[in-house]
Amino acid sequence: MNKMRNPALLGLALCSTLTLTACSKPAEQATDAASDTAFTLVDTEFNPRLAEYIKTLSADEFQGRAPATKGEELTVAYLEDNFRRIGLKPIDGDSYKQPVSLVQIDPTKVSALRLTGDKLPESFSYRDEMMAWTTQVVDSVEVIDSEMVFVGYGIVAPEYNWNDYEGLDVKGKTVVMFVNDPGYATQNPELFNGNAMTYYGRWTYKFEEAARQGAAMALIIHETAPASYGWGVVAHGSPIKFDLVNEDKNMSRSKIEGWITAESAATLFANIDTDIETLRAQALSGEFKPVPLNATASISVQNNLRELTSSNVVGYIEGSTYPDEFILYMAHWDHLGMDFSNPSNKVFNGAQDNASGTGAVIALAEYLAQQAQPERSVAFVLVTAEERGLLGSAWYAANPVFPLEKTAALINMDVMNVYGPMKDMVIVGLGNTDLEEILIKHTEAQGRYAVQEPNPEAGIAYRSDHFSLSKKGVPILYAKGGNDHYQLGAEWGAAQRAEYNSCCYHKVQDQWDDNWDLRGAQQDMFLYFRVGNELANSRLWPNWYPGNEFRAIRDASASARQ
The missing domain is CATH 3.40.630.10 (Zn peptidases)
Structure with a gap:
């Protein structure tokens, strides 16, 4: 690992480039800043x-x-x-405007997440136990009896020699994964970027990777500390989504993206007689293999769609x-x-x-x-x-x-x-x-x-x-x-x-x-x-x-x- 990727070492490098007064114990400086x-x-x-x-x-x-x-x-x-x-x-004749095509996706009806599994409830309820939507620009989507599989952190990162999907075909399946990345979970500065989140820890990346892998549905396990916000931020704001109008109408994305609570995840994992911490340890072991959850999931979403045009404004010297x-x-x-x-x-x-x-x-x-x-x-x-x-x-x-x-x-x-x-x-x-x-x-x-x-x-x-x-x-x-x-x-x-x-x-x-x-x-x-x-x-x-x-x-x- 290049040492400049280590925030602790980088802090020392910063101080070596600055004046001694500016870098020595800033917190102590602040106590007597006026003098x-x-x-x-x-x-x-x-x-x-x-x-x-x-x-x-x-x-x-x-x-x-x-x-x-x-x-x-x-x-x-x-x-x-x-x-x-x-x-x-200007960038277009005498205009500084770059037109931007947007779509507003308003979910008018989202079903419960229906489950099958020996030890599972009939469903997880919308907003209380799970949150789900689609970014596909269609009036409705449906996932039926999709096999569920736990994929650790849902990361494929060649520069870290990390692939949670290795050897697994998830086409049509529902993948379940942790938020953030292994560096945060271990606080090991030599793993990913230690406590500092990398791109691979972002929920947006995890949905993008699940789509690249062909998953029908991608569900992230919500935990407040690694997400950096509570369940209310995920589930109790406006469900309306905005996206770009792409040529494929986002059909290359997974049909369903969403979150489940940690309690819901615990229920899922109990179906195979394990728990969150055991699976977290497996996901961090360096020898992780995806874990089938012996369950299926079904869900449907209905949308109202509205295409909009906005503008970026660009000028240059x-x-x-x-x-x-x-x-x-x-x-x-x-x-x-x-x-x-x-x-x-x-x-x-x-x-x-x-x-x-x-x-x-x-x-x-x-x-x-x-x-x-x-x-x-x-x-x-x-x-x-x-x-x-x-x-x-x-x-x-x-x-x-x-x-x-x-x-x-x-x-x-x-x-x-x-x-x-x-x-x-x-x-x-x-x-x-x-x-x-x-x-x-x-x-x-x-x-x-x-x-x-x-x-x-x-x-x-x-x-x-x-x-x-x-x-x-x-x-x-x-x-x-x-x-x-x-x-x-x-x-x-x-x-x-x-x-x-x-x-x-x-x-x-x-x-x-x-x-x-x-x-x-x-x-x-x-x-x-x-x-x-x-x-x-x-x-x-x-x-x-x-x-x-x-x-x-x-x-x-x-x-x-x-």
Whole structure:
């Protein structure tokens, strides 16, 4: 294993590149932050119009910026007007719009999960004991008497010499698997990526792999800690799904995707006289063989379908020397729309999530347009339907405006820092790409230090728009100001983040606040600019570190650049 894939070792490597003051015991720094003179407040005036952009995009007039609504019309027009004013080049005549075809899948009826097995109940109930849906774009699907088999973690990972499906034909069968990956389960830093989730731990990957294997139904066992959220998040939100309109209408996906509770899994496993922990141990043994559950499953789902058209908004500054090579800045412009059942506050304004990131992209474009023309082209990509499942970025990844093999890097912005200057810069997915080495260098120049996100086991690195391009091999940087406030310390900063998550995240309370301190966002934007500017004026081709799950894809694309 390459040592840079080990977060603990990587932390030491980070500290060796930074000043001793910046890296020695940050937690202790925070207890006496007000008297700390090692941090010099710099770079707080990147673009003073940032506040204007955020405030405008999060105004009630924009109706929560939901895709395929009046709110989208207003948002996209505003973005295009600003790109045009700044002088960015459009991508289609005089238009900055990339049309995105979406489908809304509304399950009108989902049956219980009907079971056969000597020691099994007649069924598992919808929402209480299982959650299921289909991404196939059809009016109805049905799985009948599908043989059930436990497939461990449902992972095929050549770089880790791991294949839970080895020697097994699951065509037409129902596969049952654990969430997250073996590294989290063992806390072994030498197994996968230790505590930090890899792509293989994400539920989205597990459904994708089950489909590649030909499974009719894929069921993930829900456990709160490895999933990083409770059963209510899985089963008690809106069942409506959104997806891209693909040529095959998603018929290549499994008929049914879903989750079962840990209690339901225990019932299934008792049918073969075993339990969750015994099977977990087998799945982690290194000698795992899939386990038939001596049971069958049946289920049916009926849908209402509605096809929608939305837009990504893309503009660029053409490079002077290498115009066919690109650096991308990305953010999602969409949010959750309106809650018509709320009599007092109907609009999900999404000020932090993600009017702040969208405004930052506009501000960056404006700043870069005033600099000397870069050698490489620099593109600004504002994507739709992130809140519906990273769909706008997934559409871009499948239908790239600029060739992905000639895209040197992507810098993603999702929820900017509105709480003031921070000493720390959080790198989400620390230890994945050598882009972070460039960021660390410029972070150090600001007198700040770089840290890993506090809960890498939650897989945040796979839950924002950069991930869509990661899967295509494009090296990404997703970083943001942390918690260690330059005057008030880390405890105060963490409390602000916690308060936002409690009071406002994905709620109508996420609104513009005149008391916000955008100096921290401005500092971060200088870092985004400096990283992008260095790449845009160099021959660097960043890559994933050896051992990363996306390294082979990027290496393969290198030949296409020649």
